[in-house]
Amino acid sequence: MFSILDRYILRKYLGTFILLLLLFIPIGITINLAEKIDKILANEVPFIQVAIYYLDFTVYFANLLFPLFLFLSIIWFTSKLANNTEVIAFLSSGVSYYRFLRPYIIGATIVCIGAFFLGNYLAPTASKGFNEFSYRYLNKSRGKDREQANVYRQINENEYIYVSYFNVKEKSGNDFSLEHFDGNKMKYKLAANRIVYNEEDSTYTLFNYSKRFIGEREDSIVSAPKKDTIFPFEIEDLTPVAYIAETLNFTELNSFIAREKAKGSSYINRYEVVRYKRWSLPVSAYILTIIAVAVSSVKRRGGMGINLAIGIGIGMIFVFFDKIFGTIAEQSTFSPFLATWFPNFVFGILAIYLLRNAKR
Template identity: 65%
Template sequence: MMLLLFIPIGITVNLAEKIGKILEKEVPFGAVAQYYLDFTIYFAHLLFPIFLFLSVIWFTSKLANNTEIVAFLSSGVSFWRFLRPYMIGATIIAAFALIMGLFLAPKASKGFNEFKYKYLKNNSNIIQTKNIYRQINDNDYIYVSDFTPSTKTGRNFSLEHFEGNALKYKITANSIKDNDTSYRLMTYTKRTFGAHEDIIETARRKDTIFPFEAEDLTPEEYIAETLQYNDLINFIEKEKRRGSSNIGRYLVVKYKKWSLPVSVFILTIIAVAVSSIKRRGGMGVNLAFGITIAMIYVFFDKVFGVMAEQSSFNPLFAVWFPNIVFGILAAYLLYNAKR
């Protein structure tokens, strides 16, 4: 019910913000409808634990205000028995959130991001990727100082070919452009290292073929979100071999697929522990406390996620740190509520 109430509000606010660009670019109605379907799934998955948290606080506070929880516990029902239906419900919802995160959300994320980059952003002159250094296969390593995906053009390109530990040749160029069937190199130089002397080949322009695609050079920042779990695992392993600088970003996405269902249980316990006590301020006090806890949780999740993506901060610790902190808080609140 919380989702049904808030998702239309989110769609309305988003549409009001984006309607100018949608009309300007004459986006087909079908594409807009698909975008908002993907938008719904994408944000419902992200905010699922928070909506669950507020929902549990809402109806448990209603029970407490009507003195029904006092009646439960006074009749000899233990607090653990009172908590059992909540945990059964949390298990069902956590299983749904896990399946959604592994299979449904990636597809929605792909459609959501592709629409945004195609119609809502102007990327024609934006360099999205810098200082790309990758291992293409067992023998070849490439470097590009920056790459513009919209024009498929890179600057300061180099390719080094090794056999064993020996560098056999190195190709450099001021620029490289993907022409779909081949690559065009400007100010081309190839230096082949020999036993006694080197062979240097130069050309103002050279068209050639390389064993990589432009997409291999510059996967979109959001690509990890669009992959189902098995594909994501294989993608991360491939990017590790290539020396990608975005491994932290990809690992954050991987670990969040498992941390999100666990957060369902933690937030459920906190919500029950906080709202099962009848307070003078009634439901309003419980909801205010719950919203504060939810905002702190989101803050921790975002800050540590960005730290893992942008630095050498451990992604596993960054993703699970909010669950660890709030898990301790849940245990403390549950202990006091039980007493």
């Protein structure tokens, strides 16, 4: 059962966090709109598309920056409590420091649960919409590089696919080929100028289709202007590597990674980083909460400004650690699990140290 102290701190914890989000998100939208308005007008983007884009923008960046917002909001209101000597009053009434910390942990639990569902179910959809709008209307040259990036994948032990261009929205690609090997020897190669995925029956339509069988002495070729067929791979196998993982929800991402592992994909680390971050970031709510309370519950001579300066510094270091180790894991053989959880481990030790000193 919650006491008056619990309700008071919990209300400030959640209220300040939500207020900070509501204050910064419009600022972010305004800055982004000021930067992109000329391209939006030049491309005559419908208003409803722009509205959906900024809804996705809000979810995307709230998920990306929520640890920093949470950290700053706790420092802000706890510093006010300390400056008003409310923290001293709580502790002088016989409340232990750990008891004083309890409503913060309850608040962190609520935020952790919310962040988990945001990161695993809402943010993937928002990420897909945000990126699609950006590539279609705002960064056409970048979108061209992304969609025309040469996608070469091993789909099973014996077969490889290639496509020079893939359009995510239209589910079509150009210069498609499938090579089938028996050991080190190619048995046949299938090629088409264009491939289109048909969602209604999960088939593929090939245009200017040809299939070359490699013989011992001579080859044979079968061709057709159009052919409907099925393939032993998913449409996601034709999607550019850097794009797909962040657009899949919890169950879809787990299934996708399992398939990629079975195929021996060389991009597993990238997908694993995305998956582990969806677990590590919600847990960081607890660690950042403890650090923020320990830093800001002490009344300092410089007032709230000193606490905020310390908080911003720690928060930026946490974000830096999170980004740099994630990038290292994506670009090397470094363990994705260690890369995504290392910031939590380091800052967890810092949280224990600061908590013990603040308790005194």
